[in-house]
Amino acid sequence: MPPPTHREPPVMTNPGADRVKSVRALSRRSVRDKTGRFLVEGPQSVREVVAHRPELVVDLYLTAESRARHADIVAAAEAADLYLHEVTDEVLAAMCDTLAPQGLAAVCRVVTATLDDVLAGQPRLLVLLTNVRDPGNAGTVIRGADAAGAAAVLVSDASVDVHAPKVVRSTAGSLFHLPLVTGLPVEETLVRLREAGIRVLAADGAGTTLLPDVDLSGPHVWVMGNEAWGLEESVRDQCDEVVRVPIYGKAESLNLAMAATVCLYASAAAHNR
Amino acid sequence: MPPPTHREPPVMTNPGADRVKSVRALSRRSVRDKTGRFLVEGPQSVREVVAHRPELVVDLYLTAESRARHADIVAAAEAADLYLHEVTDEVLAAMCDTLAPQGLAAVCRVVTATLDDVLAGQPRLLVLLTNVRDPGNAGTVIRGADAAGAAAVLVSDASVDVHAPKVVRSTAGSLFHLPLVTGLPVEETLVRLREAGIRVLAADGAGTTLLPDVDLSGPHVWVMGNEAWGLEESVRDQCDEVVRVPIYGKAESLNLAMAATVCLYASAAAHNR
Numbered sequence: 001m002p003p004p005t006h007r008e009p010p011v012m013t014n015p016g017a018d019r020v021k022s023v024r025a026l027s028r029r030s031v032r033d034k035t036g037r038f039l040v041e042g043p044q045s046v047r048e049v050v051a052h053r054p055e056l057v058v059d060l061y062l063t064a065e066s067r068a069r070h071a072d073i074v075a076a077a078e079a080a081d082l083y084l085h086e087v088t089d090e091v092l093a094a095m096c097d098t099l100a101p102q103g104l105a106a107v108c109r110v111v112t113a114t115l116d117d118v119l120a121g122q123p124r125l126l127v128l129l130t131n132v133r134d135p136g137n138a139g140t141v142i143r144g145a146d147a148a149g150a151a152a153v154l155v156s157d158a159s160v161d162v163h164a165p166k167v168v169r170s171t172a173g174s175l176f177h178l179p180l181v182t183g184l185p186v187e188e189t190l191v192r193l194r195e196a197g198i199r200v201l202a203a204d205g206a207g208t209t210l211l212p213d214v215d216l217s218g219p220h221v222w223v224m225g226n227e228a229w230g231l232e233e234s235v236r237d238q239c240d241e242v243v244r245v246p247i248y249g250k251a252e253s254l255n256l257a258m259a260a261t262v263c264l265y266a267s268a269a270a271h272n273r
Numbered sequence: 274m275p276p277p278t279h280r281e282p283p284v285m286t287n288p289g290a291d292r293v294k295s296v297r298a299l300s301r302r303s304v305r306d307k308t309g310r311f312l313v314e315g316p317q318s319v320r321e322v323v324a325h326r327p328e329l330v331v332d333l334y335l336t337a338e339s340r341a342r343h344a345d346i347v348a349a350a351e352a353a354d355l356y357l358h359e360v361t362d363e364v365l366a367a368m369c370d371t372l373a374p375q376g377l378a379a380v381c382r383v384v385t386a387t388l389d390d391v392l393a394g395q396p397r398l399l400v401l402l403t404n405v406r407d408p409g410n411a412g413t414v415i416r417g418a419d420a421a422g423a424a425a426v427l428v429s430d431a432s433v434d435v436h437a438p439k440v441v442r443s444t445a446g447s448l449f450h451l452p453l454v455t456g457l458p459v460e461e462t463l464v465r466l467r468e469a470g471i472r473v474l475a476a477d478g479a480g481t482t483l484l485p486d487v488d489l490s491g492p493h494v495w496v497m498g499n500e501a502w503g504l505e506e507s508v509r510d511q512c513d514e515v516v517r518v519p520i521y522g523k524a525e526s527l528n529l530a531m532a533a534t535v536c537l538y539a540s541a542a543a544h545n546r
Contacts, residue, residue, distance in 0.1 A: 052523070144527065146523060147521065174524050177524060178522060212545075245538075246541070247420050248541045250447070251420040251447050252446065258534045261534060262534060
């Protein structure tokens with residue numbers, strides 16, 4: 001028998017293999033918590049993790065077609081010495097949460113920052129998600145925070161797991177652009193933020209101050225509540241201001257992600273004026 | 274046999290009935306186009322259509338539980354002389370596109386405005402959706418346009434059907450708050466808008482002018498392109514300015530609904546300063 005002509009591992013073709021099942025299991029929070037790993041699906045997100053946080057990538061899976069189409073990602077992954085595994089479409093589909101993973105997925109390590117790390121950077125703009133439960137909303141807020149130049153996103157212990165597949169997809173790569181601090185107890189966190197000289201602004205449809213009337217020039221954090229019932233009263237009471245995005249038409253409200261984006265962009269405008 | 278004690282029709286209990294099937298069929302665009310009707314699901318949207326456009330409602334279906342829980346909607350519907358039909362949970366589920374219609378749905382007439390109607394009102398703020406294909410994005414932009422006080426939403430002939438169930442849900446009732454003009458040919462529409470003295474601003478990640486640098490004090494329309502590939506060059510060429518929302522962090526872009534909301538709120542701020 002001739003020796004193998006190259007060092008590449010064989011193409012993975014069996015959707016029922018144990019390894020495939022263990023990747024698929026990462027769509028469950030309990031498995032992510034136990035293993036400290038999560039799955040990143042699709043070229044946009046995989047490109048961003050390879051470019052910005054290659055040290056997080058444990059294994060990168062891709063189809064032959066994807067290897068040809070996304071030569072930029074492959075080159076960056078090889079430059080970072082990552083493990084590339086070629087798989088069939090069937091194997092990739094069996095690994096992924098989404099129906100159309102578009103040829104690429106990466107198993108990554110969950111790495112989060114601490115509040116100390118974030119505060120040491122003297123942040124001027126932060127977001128704190130409390131009780132945010134919808135993965136699409138959470139992901140979109142993280143993307144908006146990134147776009148608006150926030151220093152980090154803080155996530156309370158009662159919010160959705162930001163490493164869930166739908167959150168990761170909704171961030172469109174922003175998950176790898178700025179530090180995340182997760183599992184924070186809200187009230188203690190607000191005390192620490194205020195001690196650090198950061199103004200605490202709640203964004204809430206029941207707020208008494210209108211967004212255009214708020215002084216956003218100094219360091220501040222936007223505290224976002226639950227999609228349906230907003231902020232808890234105990235949290236609102238700890239905030240310096242409860243701010244409402246004005247509604248000029250007949251809409252009852254904006255959704256959480258839209259309200260957060262409008263607030264964050266008002267902050268960015270004030271900081272970059 | 275005693276005479277019936279009240280005029281209420283009997284509770285609909287058969288999920289396989291022809292009437293149930295004909296309501297369910299409204300989730301298909303061809304059926305909406307043929308019948309000129311669409312389905313509005315859930316208490317939030319049904320409340321808004323009953324309150325703001327009761328003349329659109331053909332039939333209102335609700336469960337017994339919902340009749341008790343949403344007494345405000347029932348009272349408004351009875352005051353408007355609407356037909357209320359009591360149905361079982363199974364019948365309602367069989368009628369609806371969503372898995373959880375929350376006890377209420379209404380079959381409504383599709384009624385749209387014309388560009389002439391809209392221009393006659395001397396609008397100061399408009400949105401034009403061109404090639405917007407994702408129902409959630411389209412619905413969220415309509416909601417954002419409503420919140421920001423836009424006079425109407427214009428929709429091109431190549432965009433998603435704004436009466437599709439997922440668009441209707443995403444508007445959270447805003448579909449019934451401001452006029453919609455649908456099926457518009459884009460280039461002709463831009464000519465007419467400019468003739469009416471309305472500045473045409475394209476929102477595009479490839480724009481050369483930054484949003485904070487645009488004069489938004491006069492009447493203008495925001496032209497939004499496709500989620501993935503933005504605006505067609507022929508359309509961009511017809512715009513007075515191609516405007517980009519600044520990205521302060523590492524995000525590649527905002528999604529369509531977020532970008533539209535940020536632009537619309539910048540307009541609203543300029544108009545309400």
